[in-house]
Structures are given as C-alpha cells and as structure tokens.
Amino acid sequence: MPTFAGVNHFALSVTDLDRSTRFYTEVLGLVAVLDFGYGRVCLDRRSGFSVGLVHHPGSTLEPFSELNPGLDHLGLTAESRDELVSWQERLEALGVPHSPIQDTELGHHLNFRDPDGIALELQAPREVYRQIVAQLRGGQVPDEVLLAQAAQILGAQLVVGADVG
Incomplete structure (x- = not known):
C-alpha cells in the first residue's frame, strides 16, 4: 500500500x-x-x-461549527506541558479565549478558536505517547501490539475491535 x-x-x-x-x-x-x-x-x-x-x-458568513460534517478541530503539537503554559500566557496576553489546560492519559491539551470560530488545539504528548509514536516511526509495529498498548494505557473499552487482554 x-x-x-x-x-x-x-x-x-x-x-x-x-x-x-x-x-x-x-x-x-x-x-x-x-x-x-x-x-x-x-x-x-x-x-x-x-x-x-x-x-x-459567495461563501456564507456563518461561523464555523464542529457540529457540521467536515473538520472537527485542528490539533497542533507542543513540546511539553510547560510550553502549553507559555501558550496559555500568550493567548491571555492577546485576548484570545481558551480552555484551561486539560491533562489526559495521552497528553495535555489547550483549546481555543480562530476569528471564524475554527476549533484549534495545542497538544503536548506524555512520554508514553511519544514512545508509541517513536516505535511507529521506527518500523512496522503489528496492529495487535499497537492495540494492546492502547488498551493498557486507556482501557480495552476504548480500543477499536478490542479482544485485547
């Protein structure tokens, strides 16, 4: 392929x-x-x-909505949670409304919108996510290994087609 x-x-x-x-x-x-x-x-x-x-x-002047088919949001990568804090401070200094930084199993997220309401996210991955991405970039990782890692981190209930133990 x-x-x-x-x-x-x-x-x-x-x-x-x-x-x-x-x-x-x-x-x-x-x-x-x-x-x-x-x-x-x-x-x-x-x-x-x-x-x-x-x-x-001739385009509509309606603001963006992730509730319509198409783009939900655009995710950009930040290097670390500390960098997200710097981004949060920058957004505040520029008067851009944003969410608080959210900490999840795979990383840290900061959400905001552009002037047309397009949803943007800055995400700083946790080390476990960085390791998985490095493995994927380093060569072929069998689907079952990838699914097992996802189940271990997030729980089998979230893994697509999981018969993962």
Missing part, C-alpha cells in the same frame, strides 16, 4: 483574509508568505508546515 510522509499543510475557509492572517501570524507566529488575492499561505519557520487561508466568493 502507498504511504504518505506526514501532513504538509491545511487550508481553511475564512470570512475575512486580513483578520485571519493577523490571527495566524500574531497568535501562532506564522509568517505570511504568499498572497493569491482570494487566499494566503502562512508558514511555520521551524517545521515548514503551512496554513492556507481562503476566502471563497
């Missing part, structure tokens, strides 16, 4: 290009690099990951 190497970019439909460009550059620290008139591309200097912002003529 063909594979892909990772996520290259995402593009979001927005209601106001200037407002969205300001948000993604000022809040997330991306750099606006391209302007096609109807859309812009912002780039993260460290990872090379890019975010497309597109305004479609």
